Amino acid sequence: MKKKAKVIALFLVLAMTLSLVGCSSNNPTAGTQSPSSSTNNDTSNQTEKPEEIVLKFTYKQAASNDLLEKWLEEKKVIERFEAENPGIKIELTPISSSEGDYATLLALKLSSETTAPDIFMEDTYMTATDAAAGYLACLDDYVANWDEWSHYLDGTKEAVKGTDGKIYGIPISTDSRGIFYNYKVFRDAGIPTPWQPTNWEEILDAARKIKAHDPSIEPFYMIVGKQNGEGVSMQTFEMLLYGTGDQLYENGKWVVKSKGLSDTFKFIEQVYKTEKLGVSLDVALASDVGAQVNKGLADGTIGMYLAVATTAGNWTSTGSYPVENLEQVIGFAAMPTQYGGDPATITMCGGWSWAISSHCKYKDEAFKFLAFCGNKENATWRSLYDGRMSPRDDSTDIEEYAMRPYIKEMTAYMANxxxxxxxxxxxxxxxxxxxxxxxxxxxxxxxxxxxxEYKSRVISVVGNENTLTK
Amino acid sequence: MRLLRISKQGRKALLFLAPTIALLLFFFIWPVLLSFYYSFTDMTLSGSKSTNYNFIGFNHFVRMFSDPLFRTSFANTLIFLIFSAIIGQLILGFFIALLMRNKNRHFRSFVGMTILVGWIMPEIVCSFCWVAFFSKSGTLNTALTSLGILSKPISWLVSFPMVSVIIANIWHGTAFSMLQFQAALDDIPADVEASAAIDGANRWQKITRIIIPMIKGTIMTDAILITLKTLGVFGLIYAMTGGGPGTKTTTLSIYMYRQAFGSYQMGYGTAIAMVMLILGIVLSACYVKFSKIKL
Structure with a gap:
């Protein structure tokens, strides 16, 4: 009896260890899904098709109503590509997260051969960083032989360069920024529309009038919650700072002290604290602030929103909060510089790109997919779906693009x-x-x-020798 | 040579323990050692330093002393630990267990189940419940305003963030202490208490002179376990407040995450993790020391 128990125990332990070992040796391959291994897996399961290449395609997925997926589905992008390129399969591996977490998770995945996707969507602010880490494949040789490349706007080509000046992505879109405002709120508060502030003070004035007229309306939303990641830096901080005439990085050094920096912090303080013209903090710091504000601006419970032009995608017929006659309900003003003058307005421009991992085993095939997504029709429709500006100079040939909401404003603001x-x-x-x-x-x-704080923390991150005080 | 002289029994034990030891080494000890090494480098998550990092000695640890955010997070961690683990879970758990002693079976199971719900609930579900409870249009505000206690709703998570997360963590974790103490209290022989009663001990004396000394071991085990668990709480705080507003609820685990995965400073992040590890070890050692004091 005792012996029997021992044998059973030994057997169980062995079985457990073996299954664990099995896990550990299997997992990496399952997780890899690098083209070769997934092909091997496929061939062992299915019969034949040894020549099939599977490319993993990673993108940031919105919590609901994802605009990229909508484009892929409705325009049958992947079906068309696979039909044109037999033997190449695209496998979607979305990351559902906030913008900041997407960049982090992507960097983590890219750092290992076993987890890196082949093709992915990359915010161009990470391009230089990820390229320096060696995560991105250099595309110089590919774009040199790609006749469509000449149709891409120079500004967008600039955005996908690494610090070494090489190309590390194909631009998907570019974007300008400005202030969305609700016409009804402005008319009710007695502010003439269409509205175009000529300096910062006029923005505050409008907010004060809205607040004085109806305290239940929250006058102004600028992104301030750190869970919005890059939105805080680009849509709020830099839109203000670059309008003061100062910049973040000048003459090869990080500026840690300047009048512009101080004034930028002061403006944010004035809006959210001293004058309480911003939306309340339980909205501004909520994890679903974007959805709340998009709805609030459409309903007229929020007056103004300093945002990226793509935000308008939420109010079009394909968006989450469709607004009829959008351009008569919500206006889009340019962001003025601090005191106006020359230049009178300012925008930051960024955008996303398609990139290929340096670990990708089939870069030629991966570039085929990039080129397919980046051709005139696909690139234009992609930017139509996500509400951004097309990176191509010939998109206006397509009627829907030329007719889209705010296209005139978006393009005009790109001047500065x-x-x-x-x-x-x-x-x-x-x-x-x-x-x-x-x-x-x-x-x-x-x-x-x-x-x-800005001064001391930036110094601690980049090192004192790389900073300057103005 | 000594290794070879392990008895037959010992060898058998080693054989059975081998898989566990191997797993521990591979999945626990090795990552800890690796993190220990990374904490002395300037490794980043992306950028050129992600592959070509340098050994920089104690730089990160020196930097911590002058880093105001680190000091804030350290203080927040201690506040969170003392109020949610020691005062909240340990003492509350003890008194709940004490009050439930010798009570009606149905009462015991009802109260026990109610408290257990918080413990069974996954951390993330728990934090969403509390966000819903504390939010501006949430249960707490609705109740207080309709009773006339508050004239207008307060956004608790913005105005009292630390209190909010502490309450949530107490709710989430008390059941564990309660279960431990219930088991320990059930083991106290009835005759000890009966004779104390005959000697004229009042209720309070019974608790401090009889019950607490007799379950000292459980108190220590519980204290160590919940301290270590509370030091590592991340999801609850991150989902409720994200460590904010500002830095008001940034504990070391949140700060570590922000440094490693927000600012991409893996080296500094792992250095903070090392400090947490040391803090856990020191606190556990203190508890063991305390438990040896005769009560």
Whole structure:
């Protein structure tokens, strides 16, 4: 009896260890899904088709109503590509997360051969950083032989370069930024429409009038919650800073102290704290703030929203909060510089790109897919779906694109466009901005203290020798 | 040579333990050692330093001393630990178990189940419940305003973030302590208490002189377990407040995440993780020391 129990116990232990070993040796391959291994798996399961190449395609998936998936589905992008290129299969591997987490998770996946996707969507602010890490495949040789490349706007080509000046992605879109405002709220508050502020003070004035007229309406939303990641840095902080005449990175150094930086912090303080013209913090810091504000602006419970032009995609007939006669309900004003003058307006421009992992085993095939997505028709429809501007100069040939909401404004604002610093430390500096802005609006930190904090934290990230004080 | 002289029994034991030891080494010890090494480098998540990182010695640990955010997170961690683990879960769990002693079986199972619900619930579900409870249009505000206690709703997660997460963590974790203490209290022989009663001990004396000394071991085990668990709480806080507003609920685990995965400073992030590890070891050692004091 006793012996029997021992034998059974031994057997169980062995079985458990074996199954664990099985897990550990199987998992990496299951997780790999690098083209070769997944092909091998496929061939062992299915019969024949040894020549089939599977490319993993990763993108940021919105919590609901994802605009990229809508484009893929309705325009049958993948079906058409696979039909044109027999032997290549595209496997969708979306990451459902916020913008900041997407960049992090993508960087983690890219760092290992076993987890890296083959093709992915990359925010161009990460391009220089990820390229310096060696995560991205250089596309110089590919674009040199791609006749469509000449149709891409120079600004967007600039955005996909690494610090070494090489090309690491195909631009998907570019975007300008400005202030969306609700016409009815403005008319009710007695502000003449269409509205175009000529300096920062006029933005505050409009907000004050809205608040005075109806305290239940929240006058102004600028992104301040750090869970919005890059949105805080680009849509709020840099849209203000670059309108003061100062910049983040000048003459090869990070600017850690300047009048522009101080004034930027002061403006945010004024909106959210001293004058309480911003939306309440339980909205601004909520994890679903984007949805709340998009709805609020459409309903007229929020007056203004400093945002990227793509936000309009939420209000078109394909969006989450469709608004009829959109351009008569919500206006889109340019962001003025601090005191107006020349230049009178300012926008930051960024955008996303398609990129290929340096670990990808079938780069030629992967580039075929990039080129397919980037041809005139597909690229134009892609930007129509996500509400951004097309990176191509010939998109206006397509009628729907020329007729889309706000296209005139979006294009006009690009006249005074700035791009974010092309530096591998940008991502780290940007997260400092995000934390400090949230601290400024939600704790008793003052604008002066915020400017001091900015200085010390940026120094600790990039090193004192890489900074300058103005 | 000594290895060879392990008895037959010992060898058998080793054989059976081998898989566990191997798994521990591979999935636990090795990552800890690796993190220990990374904490002395300037490794980043992306950028050129992600592959070509340098050994920079104690730089990160020196930097912590002058890093105000680290000090804030450290203080927040201690506040969170003391109020949610020690005062909240340990003491509350003990008194709930004490009050439930010798009570009606149905009462015991009803109260026990109610408290257990919080413990069974996954962390993330738990935090969404509490966000719904504390939010501006949530249960708490609705109740307080309709009773006339509050004139207008307060956004608790913005105005009292630390209190909110502490309450949520107590709700989530108390059942564990309660279960431990229930088991320990059931083991106290009835005659000890009966004779104490005959000697004229009042209720309070019974608790401090009889019950607490007799379950000292359980108190220590429980304290160590919940301290270590609370030090590592991440999901609950992250989902409720994201460590904010600002840095008001940024504990070391949130700060570690922000540094490693937000600012991409893997080296500094792992250094913070090392500090957490050391903090856990020191606190556990203190508890063991305390438990040896004669009560």
């Amino acid at each position: 466009a700035y791009v974010r610093p092309k530096h591998e430390s940008y991502a780290m500096v940007s997260t400092q901005i995000q934390t400090i802005v949230e601290e400024l609006v939600s704790t008793d930190m003052t604008a002066e203290q915020a400017a001091e």
